Amino acid sequence: MSKFLWKGLLVSPAVLAASLVVSSTALAAEQPVEIAAAAQANLQLAGAATEAAKPETAKPETAEPASLASNLTAETIEKESANLYDGFANEPIAVAEQAKAPSNAVAADLSETKPAVAPANLSAEEPVAEQIPAVAPADLSETQPAVAPDNLNAEKAAAQPQQISQSTHPSAQPQAESNVLEQINEYSTEGSDSADAVGQVTSVSQLSDVRPTDWAFQALQSLVERYGCIAGYPDGSFRGNRAMTRYEFAAGLNACLDKVSQFIQGSRNRVMREDLASMQRLQEEFAAELATLRGRVDVLEARASELEANQFSTTTKLNGEVIFGLTGIARGDDAEGREADKTTAFGSRVRLNFDTSFSGKDLLRTRLQVLNLGSFSTNNTKTAEGELRFNAGPFAEASNTVGLDALLYQFPLGKNTTVILEANAGAADDFANTVNPYFDGDGGYGALSNFGTRNPIYYLTAGSGIALRHQFGEKLELSLGYLAGNAASPTQGNGLFNGSYGGLAQLTFKPSERMVLGLTYVNSYNFVTGTGSNASNFPVRLGSFGLDSDSNLPVSSNSYGAQASWLLNRGFAIGGWAGYTNQRILSNLATPTGSVQRGDQKIWNWAVTLAFPDLLKEGNVAGILVGMEPRVTSSTNRTLPEDKDTSLHVEGFYQFKLSDNISITPGLIWLTAPDHNKNNSDLLIGVVRTTFTF
Numbered sequence: 001m002s003k004f005l006w007k008g009l010l011v012s013p014a015v016l017a018a019s020l021v022v023s024s025t026a027l028a029a030e031q032p033v034e035i036a037a038a039a040q041a042n043l044q045l046a047g048a049a050t051e052a053a054k055p056e057t058a059k060p061e062t063a064e065p066a067s068l069a070s071n072l073t074a075e076t077i078e079k080e081s082a083n084l085y086d087g088f089a090n091e092p093i094a095v096a097e098q099a100k101a102p103s104n105a106v107a108a109d110l111s112e113t114k115p116a117v118a119p120a121n122l123s124a125e126e127p128v129a130e131q132i133p134a135v136a137p138a139d140l141s142e143t144q145p146a147v148a149p150d151n152l153n154a155e156k157a158a159a160q161p162q163q164i165s166q167s168t169h170p171s172a173q174p175q176a177e178s179n180v181l182e183q184i185n186e187y188s189t190e191g192s193d194s195a196d197a198v199g200q201v202t203s204v205s206q207l208s209d210v211r212p213t214d215w216a217f218q219a220l221q222s223l224v225e226r227y228g229c230i231a232g233y234p235d236g237s238f239r240g241n242r243a244m245t246r247y248e249f250a251a252g253l254n255a256c257l258d259k260v261s262q263f264i265q266g267s268r269n270r271v272m273r274e275d276l277a278s279m280q281r282l283q284e285e286f287a288a289e290l291a292t293l294r295g296r297v298d299v300l301e302a303r304a305s306e307l308e309a310n311q312f313s314t315t316t317k318l319n320g321e322v323i324f325g326l327t328g329i330a331r332g333d334d335a336e337g338r339e340a341d342k343t344t345a346f347g348s349r350v351r352l353n354f355d356t357s358f359s360g361k362d363l364l365r366t367r368l369q370v371l372n373l374g375s376f377s378t379n380n381t382k383t384a385e386g387e388l389r390f391n392a393g394p395f396a397e398a399s400n401t402v403g404l405d406a407l408l409y410q411f412p413l414g415k416n417t418t419v420i421l422e423a424n425a426g427a428a429d430d431f432a433n434t435v436n437p438y439f440d441g442d443g444g445y446g447a448l449s450n451f452g453t454r455n456p457i458y459y460l461t462a463g464s465g466i467a468l469r470h471q472f473g474e475k476l477e478l479s480l481g482y483l484a485g486n487a488a489s490p491t492q493g494n495g496l497f498n499g500s501y502g503g504l505a506q507l508t509f510k511p512s513e514r515m516v517l518g519l520t521y522v523n524s525y526n527f528v529t530g531t532g533s534n535a536s537n538f539p540v541r542l543g544s545f546g547l548d549s550d551s552n553l554p555v556s557s558n559s560y561g562a563q564a565s566w567l568l569n570r571g572f573a574i575g576g577w578a579g580y581t582n583q584r585i586l587s588n589l590a591t592p593t594g595s596v597q598r599g600d601q602k603i604w605n606w607a608v609t610l611a612f613p614d615l616l617k618e619g620n621v622a623g624i625l626v627g628m629e630p631r632v633t634s635s636t637n638r639t640l641p642e643d644k645d646t647s648l649h650v651e652g653f654y655q656f657k658l659s660d661n662i663s664i665t666p667g668l669i670w671l672t673a674p675d676h677n678k679n680n681s682d683l684l685i686g687v688v689r690t691t692f693t694f
Contacts, residue, residue, distance in 0.1 A: 202228065207238040216240065229255035316356040321444050322692040323349045323390050325373050332683030335383035335534060335544070335675035340683060343380070347373025347398065349390045349443065351405065362411035367425075369405035374398045376685070382544070383675040384531050385629050385647060386685055387450045390443035394450070394530035395540070406430070416471040422483055428458040431467035432479035433508045435518040435563035438573060438611035438621055445621075445655055448667045448687050452625045452651045455577040456529035456605050457559040460522045461502025463487055477508040485527065500526035514568075520561040526554060529581075532630025533676045535641035536603045539585075545641055547591045557583040571615065576608040581630070585640065599636040605629055607649070619657035626650050631676050643676035653687075665689040 204210055204221040211217065220238070223230040229252065232238050244252075283290070312318065328344035349371040356364040373391040375398070377384050384394045392398035407424040420431045434440045434454040439447040447453045467481030485500035493499055502524040509517045526539070534541040539553040558581070565575035581603040589596040607627025615622045629649050635642040653667030669685040 201230070201232045206236060207232050208236045210238050210240065214240070223256070227256060227259045229259050231255075313356070315358060316354050318352065318354055320350070320352045320694050322351075323444060324690040324692075325349070325388070325390055326688040327373070327376075327388065327391075328686055329376070329380055330684040330686055331681070332671070333674060333680040334381045334683075335677070335680065337677075337680055341380045345373060347371070347391065349373065353406075359411075362409070364409045365406055367404070367406040368402055370400060370402045372398045372400045381674065381683060383534055384529075384537055385451070385533065385649065385674055386669050386671050386683060387531065388443070388448060388687065389450050389453050390448075390689070394537075413468070418469045420467040420469070420481075422464050422467065422481075424464060424488075426463055426465060426467075426481075426483045428461050428481065428504055429454065431469055431481050432458070432504060432506045432520070433477070433516065433518060434458055435508065435516050435565050435577070436575060436609065437516075437565055438575075438613060439609055439623055439625065444691050444693075445663065445665070446653075447623065447625065447651060448653055448665070448689065449649070449651055449669055451531045451605075451607070451627065451629050451649055452609075452623075455520070455561045455563055455579050455607075456531040456630050457520060457522050457561045457579045457581060458504075459529045459531065460524040460527045460557065460559055460581075461504045462527070463500070463502075465496070465501075467504075475510045477510075479504070479506040479508065500524075502527050515566045516564070518561075518563040520559075520563070522559040522561075523557070524559070525556045526552065527557070529630055532603070532605060533632065533643050533647070535601075535632040535643050535676075536581075536583075536630040538583075538601070538632075538641060542591070542596075546593050547589075547596065548593045553589050553596060554586040555583055556586060557581050565609075571612060573611040573613065574609070575611070576606070576627075578604075578606045579630075580604055595639065597637050597639045599640045601632050601636075601640055601642075602634045603630050604633050605631065615654070617657065619663075621655045622653070623655075624650075624652045645673050645676050645678040647671055647673040647676045661693050663691050665691070 201207060201224055204217070204224045207220070207224075210220060214220075220230060220240075230238075231252070324346070325348065326344070326346050329340045329342050331342070332340050334340045350369065352368045354366040354368075356366070358364070371390070371392060373388070375387060375392045375394060375396050377387050377394050378392075378397065381387075387394050405425045406427075408420055408422045408426060408430060410418055410420040413419050418431075420426075422430065428434070429440065429442065436446075436454050439452055440454045441447070442453065450456075450459070461481065461483045463483040463485040464487035465481065465483035467479070467483070470478045472478065481504045483502055484496045485502075486494040487496040487499070489495060489499065502522060504520065504522045506518055506520040509519075511517070528537040528540055530537065534544045538545070539555045542548075542553065559579060560581075561577060561579040563575070563577040565573060567573040583601040583603060585596060585598050585600075588598060605628055607625055610624045612622040614620060627649050628646060631643045631646060632641065633643070648671070650670040650672075651667065653665050655663055655665040657663045665688070667687045667689070669683075669687070671683040671685075674680040674683050
């Protein structure tokens with residue numbers, strides 16, 4: 001290789017880049033899929049070299065380059081060019097440049113058969129590897145070899161290439177391309193004797209400054225261990241944050257192109273054949289299992305299609321609860337001091353819930369209910385104490401008539417707020433946490449009685465209206481609700497605002513996952529709790545006090561409650577509540593048998609609960625409750641009844657889970673001094689509840 005071409009390649013990065021472009025283009029024509037990315041990188045390299053060459057100027061020439069330019073003949077240039085570009089005889093490379101005499105710019109035209117490169121200005125004082133001068137190409141034609149221009153001197157700048165265009169001849173040979181790439185790699189490494197010279201590594205672990213957490217670790221690992229085309233420094237470092245030279249880039253790119261070329265020529269194909277053979281062997285080995293899975297998938301698809309074709313609704317899900325109740329009074333007196341009827345009863349409560357969602361975040365619940373288990377308060381005990389949660393209700397009659405029970409629609413309002421619209425049979429537990437997790441199952445599970453289910457002040461609001469729940473973070477929740485008892489009636493003294501109503505506000509505080517606290521306020525009009533003594537339910541129990549009247553006694557009340565539940569460990573929880581109600585008679589009432597004057601009643605209730613979740617078996621719950629149902633502790637006038645004694649409510653149950661859908665709950669309710677009257681003997685009520693869910 002002549003000294004002229006050696007220096008021409010080292011000094012001219014544009015020519016170097018053009019050579020890479022030509023070689024990569026030839027490879028792309030051979031295997032366009034495998035080395036498309038490499039060809040794209042070469043195009044970017046060529047553009048970068050062209051742009052970088054524009055602002056640079058040649059340094060003053062020494063005597064040696066000037067002499068070389070003057071002594072070279074066209075035949076010498078042609079001979080050396082043919083030696084260098086032997087593999088490119090059939091690949092045309094055009095390098096066009098506008099030549100201007102004042103700036104020594106020379107237009108270069110590289111022909112298909114006889115390319116030539118004019119020498120660039122070199123400085124003898126600087127290392128060749130560090131120079132990046134501009135290119136001064138010669139003017140060549142297809143028929144006549146060009147001679148180096150005579151106007152290159154030490155005072156004038158070298159010409160700057162402005163445009164590089166390339167085309168790939170279909171007859172380019174891979175062997176010639178490989179030779180050119182090897183020459184470029186050799187030229188780029190020669191003349192670099194600095195301490196930063198790089199060395200080839202075979203494993204990414206050999207690079208001391210590369211960590212698995214580096215963002216390019218996987219790319220480096222693949223290039224080093226799979227392709228073997230990334231080098232490290234002799235000290236074992238990679239120096240990934242260091243800016244590389246164009247020589248280093250060309251050398252690394254050339255090494256990767258060589259690996260790609262090797263893969264194309266057979267290595268990669270052999271690997272792929274081995275992988276395909278392994279896959280075929282595995283497929284044959286597990287053919288039976290694959291066929292079984294395919295059959296199962298087909299069956300599941302058929303079932304899914306059948307369900308979609310026959311489903312009730314695309315937006316509605318049906319779930320239900322059925323309760324069978326076997327109940328009876330074992331012993332005791334009723335509120336009037338007579339022995340209670342000990343008849344055993346067997347009844348049921350059925351609820352069907354149609355839960356519809358239109359957006360995935362909202363809920364429209366339509367509940368149909370039928371119950372035929374009569375009330376103890378109406379037929380046996382003559383008091384609301386000990387009334388069951390799943391029967392007809394306090395002083396109510398049972399029937400087998402299917403009716404609309406709960407009807408509500410709830411939807412989110414922002415991220416932390418839920419709005420609940422109650423259209424029928426709304427209750428406080430629809431929008432407020434009653435803080436009685438193991439007892440409040442609304443009759444289906446947990447406690448058996450109304451009193452054991454939740455603090456009685458929650459029963460002072462029911463009907464139709466609106467409510468909302470707002471989360472203040474994860475530990476604090478605000479619940480607000482307004483429900484009217486006869487909102488659908490347009491008659492006088494009824495409706496949404498003129499009839500009975502209950503307004504509830506509650507703050508629920510959850511200091512930890514195991515503890516919940518609740519503070520509740522309820523303002524109500526013409527509502528009673530339906531628990532406790534006849535005196536605490538005085539407005540609807542006038543007949544029990546000898547007052548014969550069909551008129552309603554208007555009352556208002558303000559109630560305050562505090563509830564708590566604490567799961568001490570996985571198998572034991574303690575809880576309870578205390579409630580106070582100030583009930584006021586708003587008007588005088590005259591009856592044929594007497595009269596009632598205005599006045600106030602103070603009513604208290606409390607309870608302590610002990611729960612034993614997962615007792616003997618996961619899913620089982622045992623519960624014990626001791627408390628005092630609502631009792632009138634004082635009254636402002638003599639016409640209003642007052643409870644002189646204290647009755648205790650003791651309840652125990654064990655909910656045994658037979659399966660995910662069936663549970664049996666036997667339990668006992670023991671009332672001391674029924675109706676808060678010590679003259680009445682204790683009542684003992686037995687219950688066996690079976691709950692089915694689907």
